[in-house]
Amino acid sequence: MAARPPTDDLDDTDVTEFGIVALDARLDGADVAFPATAEEVLAALDDPSLDYDPSGASVDLSTVLDRVDRDRFESRQDLLDATHPEFERLRERSGPLSWLRSLLL
Secondary structure, eight states, rough: OOOOOSSSGGOOOOOOTTHHHHHHHHTTOOOOOOOEEEEHHHHHSSSEEOSSOOOOOOOHHHHHEEEESSSSSSHHHHHHHHHHHHHHHHHHHHHHHHHHHHHHO
């Protein structure tokens, strides 16, 4: 197996955002004010599909919020903290084959 040599040009590096990092990126510039309900967050973001692992497996935000035991978030960080366990559960469930596949891409 061969690996690409590292480059000094960081602009060419592809970065995959997943989990709460992908959610946080979607919140940038979104018209949502906290405290906010799950419905308000979904409406502001248009229920995006978010990657939950490096291989690109994704889940709708509405599904994640349905699995969180709360309907109101006091702050952006509160939303990220509440959804983090669900994104982690999904990532762990995707298994080692997904992780290995992401290394080869």
